Amino acid sequence: METTFEQQLERPVKSVLADFPALGALLGEFRIGCVDCGVGSCKFKEIEDIHRLAPEAERDLWTRLARIIEPGRTAQLPVRERAPAAPAASASPPIRQLVAEHRWILRWAAVIPRLAAELDLNREEDRRTVLAGVDFIRHYADRRHHGKEEDILFRYFDSGLDVLQAMLTDHVAGREHVRAIEAGVAARDDAAVREHLLAYAVLIREHIRKEDDILFPWLDRQLLDSQVGQMYAQFLEADRRFDRDPRQLENFVAELEARFDAAPAAAAR
Numbered sequence: 001m002e003t004t005f006e007q008q009l010e011r012p013v014k015s016v017l018a019d020f021p022a023l024g025a026l027l028g029e030f031r032i033g034c035v036d037c038g039v040g041s042c043k044f045k046e047i048e049d050i051h052r053l054a055p056e057a058e059r060d061l062w063t064r065l066a067r068i069i070e071p072g073r074t075a076q077l078p079v080r081e082r083a084p085a086a087p088a089a090s091a092s093p094p095i096r097q098l099v100a101e102h103r104w105i106l107r108w109a110a111v112i113p114r115l116a117a118e119l120d121l122n123r124e125e126d127r128r129t130v131l132a133g134v135d136f137i138r139h140y141a142d143r144r145h146h147g148k149e150e151d152i153l154f155r156y157f158d159s160g161l162d163v164l165q166a167m168l169t170d171h172v173a174g175r176e177h178v179r180a181i182e183a184g185v186a187a188r189d190d191a192a193v194r195e196h197l198l199a200y201a202v203l204i205r206e207h208i209r210k211e212d213d214i215l216f217p218w219l220d221r222q223l224l225d226s227q228v229g230q231m232y233a234q235f236l237e238a239d240r241r242f243d244r245d246p247r248q249l250e251n252f253v254a255e256l257e258a259r260f261d262a263a264p265a266a267a268a269r
């Protein structure tokens with residue numbers, strides 16, 4: 001096993017965490033969730049570039065990580081090159097659109113526990129509501145939103161990137177929950193529907209957290225202005241081809257919030 005801090009920087013973050021479990025809590029303190037990430041193929045030295053901390057926090061983090069790996073030695077800390085006049089990070093228009101769609105999906109995920117708690121599939125209203133939820137996921141969250149990610153945004157990047165593969169795996173897992181929810185409604189199986197609704201809510205909240213906090217800012221920084229413009233045009237075209245009214249799908253969420261007296265703000269993660 002490599003021993004110096006500098007050598008650890010070149011290793012996959014998961015391997016370094018396996019050898020030094022105490023690093024996990026420290027990364028968590030900086031809201032860097034490598035322990036739960038599920039990808040973990042980034043090199044250890046790349047974590048900060050992906051997660052972007054302020055300069056003081058960056059120095060503090062590396063100093064403390066080095067102390068855990070090599071107590072008692074002053075290690076050479078990695079230095080990130082910063083653009084001289086880096087503008088305040090602001091998302092490009094297409095990324096802002098994806099994030100706005102996330103808000104509606106999160107609002108739906110936030111009412112799922114209430115719906116699941118009171119679920120009785122012997123009631124027609126509940127069956128209708130769950131199937132409307134399935135419709136929202138299939139058309140708004142999946143075909144419209146994940147469609148833009150999979151067919152447009154992700155295609156600007158290397159499809160072999162583990163982080164993109166992990167996002168696609170989440171999309172597939174979401175579809176499996178949806179199929180199970182639909183089958184559960186047909187079988188009037190309250191327990192199965194409840195289980196898969198709740199599992200979907202957990203999955204999609206965590207998925208969106210990763211995209212909003214880590215993946216999208218990272219991808220956005222790599223896009224050229226010309227690519228952003230081209231992508232935005234493709235998003236508009238995808239929306240034009242979408243054969244449902246997105247407002248009608250969003251209204252389903254708003255109506256459900258009204259039914260459960262849930263404030264939309266409560267859905268903001």
Ligand SMILES: [Fe+2]
Pocket residue numbers: 146149167171207211
């Ligand atoms: Fe996604």
Ligand SMILES: [Fe+2]
Pocket residue numbers: 098102145146149208211
């Ligand atoms: Fe997304």
